[in-house]
Amino acid sequence: MKQTRLESGQLTTLGGVRRAVRRLARTHGVPAELRARLVVSVAAVARDELAEGRGVRVRLSSAGAGETHGGGEALACVLAPVGTAFEAGRRELDGLPLPATTDADGAAVWHLPPRTSGNGAAHLPDGEAVSDGEVAPAREAVTEGEAVHEELRAVLDRCDAVEAEHRLLKAELEETNSGVLALYVQLEERDEQLRRTHGQMLRELEEALRPAPLEVSGLDLAVHYAPAETDAPTGGDLYDWFRLPDGTVHITVVDALGHGVRSTGAALNVTQTVRTLALEGHPPGTIVERASEILASIDPQLLATVLLARVDPDSGEVLLANGSHPPALVVREEGTSSYLQVAGRGVGFPLPGSEDVLRTRLAPGDLLVLYTDGLTESRKDPLEGEARLVDSAARHRRRPIEEIPEAIAEDMHTVVLHPDDTLALALRVPRG
Incomplete structure (x- = not known):
């Protein structure tokens, strides 16, 4: 393939380099904006050589090996020294407005898009030289100033x-x-x-x-519940209360293993089974064992502690049965207190059932507190929690019954190291 080439003569000034590049680029129909980038880039590379008094030549030609770009012949602008190679490391080719590479002879090369036609540019004969300072006005329809203006406008x-x-x-x-x-x-x-x-x-x-509120003459009842997980309505701590046909009040407090909805379902199974057994007439001492037997076939994985209280509102007599649950706390009207300990094992435990039934009597003003371990184990020390519970219950024993459970829970949870479902149920025989 024929290689068309236009080149300058020896150039010794930056002005001459800029004019030569501009004329050669216009001859090949290089667009004004690209021409401006080329002029600035070539001048930047030539600056060091000219400063040292060495001349350069500029050549603009089509690719000699038939290279194409974008469907047409590619153009190359070459800046070469006169008589000797460029000194290594003297030219900075990075960061130019138009990127350049270096050929085998050490000359700087700019690869341009294919030449265009019909741009009105004058054409010099192949191989014609343009020397430094030559203006050649007769050959160009556009003056140098107009060409610069055209590039600036572009x-x-x-x-x-x-x-x-x-x-x-x-x-x-x-x-x-x-x-x-x-x-x-x-x-x-x-x-x-x-x-x-x-x-x-x-x-x-x-x-x-929750069971429906229970109003019983001669007995005040209130409850407070808080789940361990704020996004869950309840957990494994539940309670149930209802009146039996003989007028006594039955109370169940359950703490099923785990948290969330699954433990809620387990606790519901326990409370409903206990309610059924109590309404059938089973005494408190046998209910925990019987409930465990029934639930073993329904949910073999179920584990729950249970505390049962049977209260006669007329006499104040209380029966307590326990299956592995924290003991009830009684606070007498004058301020003395004690835990009502009953041995036993819970639902799903080996050998489930209450080993005994504890009997006690509540006098007017006496307070009975039933709760789950989330109340006393919030600081990971059950004995310390039980001591604080005694102090809190004694301090609040004469407040309105509906305020007592929550007041106790607030006292017990000033510091929480072990979050857990919490239930506190208060029962009091009112003073005459």
Whole structure:
């Protein structure tokens, strides 16, 4: 393939280099913006050589090996020294407006897109030299100043286009941000709505798990419950209370192993089984064992501690049966207190059942506290928790009954090292 080549004569000034590159580039129809980049880049590389008094030549030609770019012949602009090779390391080719490479002879080479036609540029004959300072006005329809103005205009047009594109992108980004913000607000509103709905569902579920309030003449009752997990309506701690046909009040406190919904289901199975057995007339001392036998076929993995209380509101007599549960606390009206210990093993435990039934009597003003271990083990020390529970119950024993369970829980949970479901149930014989 024929190689078309135009080159300059020896160039010794930066002005001459710029004019030579501009003329050769215009001859090959290089667009004004690309031409401006080429002029600045070639001059930047030639600066050091010219400063040392060495001349250079500029050659612009089509690729000799038939190289193509974008479907047409590629162009190459070559800056070469006159008489000797460029000194190694003297030229900085990085960061130029138009990237350059180095050929085997050490010359700087700029590869350009294919030449264009019909741009009105004058054409010099192949191989014609343009020496330093030669103007050749007769050969060019466009003067040097006009060519520079054309390049500047092209660069400014490019800057304007980039600025316009930047403004458009900025406007689109602002519009997108506005849409994202609106979407975020909508999602926040929907999330808040879902939280309210979820909270309402949890509260309704918690209320459904609670037995109906019990009003019994001669007996005051109140309860406080708090789950270990704030997003769960309840856990494995449940209670049940109801009146038996003989007028006595039956109370069940259950602590099923685990937390969350599964342990709630286990605790419900225990409370409902105990209720059924109590209504059938089973005495407190046999209920824990019988419940364990029944539930073993329903949920073999179930483990739960159980405390049963049977209270006669007329006489104040209390019967207590226990299956591995923390003992009830009684606080007498004058302030003395004691734990009512009953040995036994819970539902699902080996040899389940209460070993004995404890009998005691509540006088007017006496307070009985039934609870789960989440109340006394919040600091990982059950004995320390039991001592604090005695102090708290004695301090609050004369408050309105509906305030006592929560007041005790607040005292016990000032420091929580071991979060757990917590239930506190208070029972008091009112003073005449």
